[in-house]
Amino acid sequence: MMLLAGVLPDFKLTSDSGAGITRVALTAAWGAGAFGLLSALVWPLVVRAFLLVPALVLGLLVFFLNGSLLLVALRLIPSGHGAAEPETAVIVAAAMSAVASATSTALAVRDDDAYRRRLSRLADRRRRRRDGGPVPQPPGIVFLQLDGVGEHVLRRAVDSGLMPTVAGWLRATHRLTPWRTDWSSQTGASQLGILHGSTFDVPAFRWYEKESGEVMVSNRPASAVELQRRAVERTGDGGLLTLDGASRGNLFSGGADQVALVLTAAARRGRRNRSRAGYFAYFSDPANAVRTAGSFVAEVGREIAQSTRARLRKATPRVGRGGLYPLIRAFATVVERDVVVAAVMGDLLAGRTAVYADLVAYDEVAHHSGPRGSDTDHVLGRLDRSLALIAGAAAQAPRPYRIVLLSDHGQSPGETFESAFGLTLKDLVRAGCGLPVPRRARRTRSGAEARYAVRVALHRPVEEGEEHRPGPESDPVVLASGNLGLISFPDAEGRMTREQIDRRHPALLPTLAGHPGIGFLLVRSQEHGAVVLGPAGSEVPLAQLTDGEGPLKGFGRGAADAVRRTDTFPHTADIMVNSMYDPSTGEVHAFEEQIGSHGGLGGEQSHPFLLSPLDLSEPVPDGGELVGAEQVHHVLRRWLREDQGPQVPIPSDVRLNASADMPADLPVDVQAGVPAEREVPVPGAMENPPPTAQAEGSFPVAGGATQDKTC
Numbered sequence: 001m002m003l004l005a006g007v008l009p010d011f012k013l014t015s016d017s018g019a020g021i022t023r024v025a026l027t028a029a030w031g032a033g034a035f036g037l038l039s040a041l042v043w044p045l046v047v048r049a050f051l052l053v054p055a056l057v058l059g060l061l062v063f064f065l066n067g068s069l070l071l072v073a074l075r076l077i078p079s080g081h082g083a084a085e086p087e088t089a090v091i092v093a094a095a096m097s098a099v100a101s102a103t104s105t106a107l108a109v110r111d112d113d114a115y116r117r118r119l120s121r122l123a124d125r126r127r128r129r130r131d132g133g134p135v136p137q138p139p140g141i142v143f144l145q146l147d148g149v150g151e152h153v154l155r156r157a158v159d160s161g162l163m164p165t166v167a168g169w170l171r172a173t174h175r176l177t178p179w180r181t182d183w184s185s186q187t188g189a190s191q192l193g194i195l196h197g198s199t200f201d202v203p204a205f206r207w208y209e210k211e212s213g214e215v216m217v218s219n220r221p222a223s224a225v226e227l228q229r230r231a232v233e234r235t236g237d238g239g240l241l242t243l244d245g246a247s248r249g250n251l252f253s254g255g256a257d258q259v260a261l262v263l264t265a266a267a268r269r270g271r272r273n274r275s276r277a278g279y280f281a282y283f284s285d286p287a288n289a290v291r292t293a294g295s296f297v298a299e300v301g302r303e304i305a306q307s308t309r310a311r312l313r314k315a316t317p318r319v320g321r322g323g324l325y326p327l328i329r330a331f332a333t334v335v336e337r338d339v340v341v342a343a344v345m346g347d348l349l350a351g352r353t354a355v356y357a358d359l360v361a362y363d364e365v366a367h368h369s370g371p372r373g374s375d376t377d378h379v380l381g382r383l384d385r386s387l388a389l390i391a392g393a394a395a396q397a398p399r400p401y402r403i404v405l406l407s408d409h410g411q412s413p414g415e416t417f418e419s420a421f422g423l424t425l426k427d428l429v430r431a432g433c434g435l436p437v438p439r440r441a442r443r444t445r446s447g448a449e450a451r452y453a454v455r456v457a458l459h460r461p462v463e464e465g466e467e468h469r470p471g472p473e474s475d476p477v478v479l480a481s482g483n484l485g486l487i488s489f490p491d492a493e494g495r496m497t498r499e500q501i502d503r504r505h506p507a508l509l510p511t512l513a514g515h516p517g518i519g520f521l522l523v524r525s526q527e528h529g530a531v532v533l534g535p536a537g538s539e540v541p542l543a544q545l546t547d548g549e550g551p552l553k554g555f556g557r558g559a560a561d562a563v564r565r566t567d568t569f570p571h572t573a574d575i576m577v578n579s580m581y582d583p584s585t586g587e588v589h590a591f592e593e594q595i596g597s598h599g600g601l602g603g604e605q606s607h608p609f610l611l612s613p614l615d616l617s618e619p620v621p622d623g624g625e626l627v628g629a630e631q632v633h634h635v636l637r638r639w640l641r642e643d644q645g646p647q648v649p650i651p652s653d654v655r656l657n658a659s660a661d662m663p664a665d666l667p668v669d670v671q672a673g674v675p676a677e678r679e680v681p682v683p684g685a686m687e688n689p690p691p692t693a694q695a696e697g698s699f700p701v702a703g704g705a706t707q708d709k710t711c
Helices: 002-007 021-049 055-075 086-110 112-129 151-159 164-172 187-196 221-235 277-283 286-312 325-350 361-369 374-395 417-421 425-432 449-457 498-504 508-513 559-567 629-642 691-695
Strands: 011-015 080-084 140-146 174-180 206-209 214-217 245-248 258-260 354-359 401-406 477-481 484-488 518-525 529-533 539-541 575-579 609-613 698-700 706-708
Touching (some): 002 021, 002 086, 140 325, 140 374, 151 164, 151 174, 151 609, 164 174, 187 221, 187 354, 214 221, 245 325, 277 286, 325 374, 361 374, 425 477, 508 529, 529 559
Parallel strands (some): 140 354, 140 401, 245 354
Antiparallel strands (some): 011 080, 174 609, 401 609, 484 575, 518 575, 529 539
8 A cells, every 4th residue: 555655646645643654654554454344344245235236347346346445444544644536546446455365365375274274264154154054974076067178178188287187186086088979069958968867859059949930049048948947847857956056157057056157047037046146256355356357357468469369370260359259258268267166166165065067268269269279278277277276175175075077068170161161051051042142141150158148247138130030931040050050941830851842942952962061961851761961962861870981971989879869859950961070180160150169070079078086986887988968967966876965855746847736835946947945845755765765776755656866
């Protein structure tokens, strides 16, 4: 404070009895003490008063409210006077908070005892809030999702020293297991399967549903709520996190009651909307706000410098990174990361049983900078430091924790379809249908998750672009999900057959199948059932489709099964289009503005990872293969059961999804599909089921029926 008073012309500190350095220092000490006390006592109350303010706006208000507290503190000095202009007070308060934050952080990092004491105090405080109840003894599990980080990227980052925390786990305590996604290799399908056990009828990131005339988009709040409802209805289960669980930064809640930055919760209205609770819990500490704001500004500058360097070097492939993108990137890599990590650390210190959190930083940057390079290397290093922070909190938690690291998909590099061929997929479809094609192609907006997360944080409505309002009924609806395209004809009831398409648009299928940027098509045939069309007129009935041959040559193991499964979905498009894939380079052509993409088949996008502690059972038997997010869900559930984790008996007369059969007096969390405000009574449930029931994985419930333990 004394230094700032000497540097800033509009900030003065004076003493009543003279201007000696000692007396001025005493005045500064009084002012700093009053400012710190006001920040500690008043700031949390101020934050709660602004709960309806958009989260990012609250981050900006931190500076102005901090300045106001400083002005009050200067007037409380008993042995001198302080004066500052309002704008100068903002600068002084920000500088003081930044110095306090840097000092405390440096002490915590350099002094293990100080760091341990601080975490222990937080843990004791949270235990007292639990009314002094018994400390839970079985180990808890933390599931940390590194969005978009494929197995090969993780291995390279570990080998090159970018992620020393993960490298240490691999050397001593963890095993690495690759797994394979379905055809739809994207967060909407994978996370729904991991958290809720079902990826059924999720053919892509976005798709058109003829019966409602709506376009479903995985990262739109209303669509995410509907997808979660369908999954709960299909599985009869609330999700992976239904008992004492926390969901942080995810698209779906997993049945958790504790949610922060969760998209399905963002669709709620009123007091039960807790999706933004994580922002306010984090920004209630002004030091956090200043630290994050500084990192945010630095990340914006880093993105501008990196994109400028790429343009000057004429690097290829390259996409536009102007407009609001630097702010969106900074939000995903700084704000969302900091808030999610802080929320997870709070969950550990509170002793919650199961936590699932998604860190989206790498995925957002890789879409625009490519999956590999200095841009993404920096992000991976920062993520590793976040993992180290969480591991440190786990070591101080009131119960032991096991950390499971996993990803939902990878990313495949490659030039965009438009950049490579001068037209979009929609233009090509319109040309094949004999419809007019615009002279200047309109770029397809990227579907990265962070863009919608920013809009939710700002209380902004979902963008209703052209894709959400299909044109005339005779025009096809063309949607892109990475290198997977979907073509639907709104005026045709049900899924059109190849014969119907040929009669209406005889040139469309040959135009698509013969294009060098397209790998294969899936359509339904009256004569052969579903068929896969490829280059040079190749056509293979789906029942005869095999990996490594015909249209799927080079697409890798499991491609045929993935295509066959998608064909069974009710909302599979009339024509499913997968871009070409070059096995020698690993490149695909995204139908969106992305040079690192995922969503279809081809390359690393289909190969995420699962990193698990050695003291948990093997994910799959020796020589087995982990295929699909639904299988990953069952593995994670099994690990929760191994330590007597979340197992909640449900009476047979209570539905897990909200329905007319739900008792009227039972509050229901519609998003999670489980009772929300109080525990469900369990009439007739037994604490110690008979040996037979335990052996068969079931337990008695009301009415003498049995229920599977995993529900």
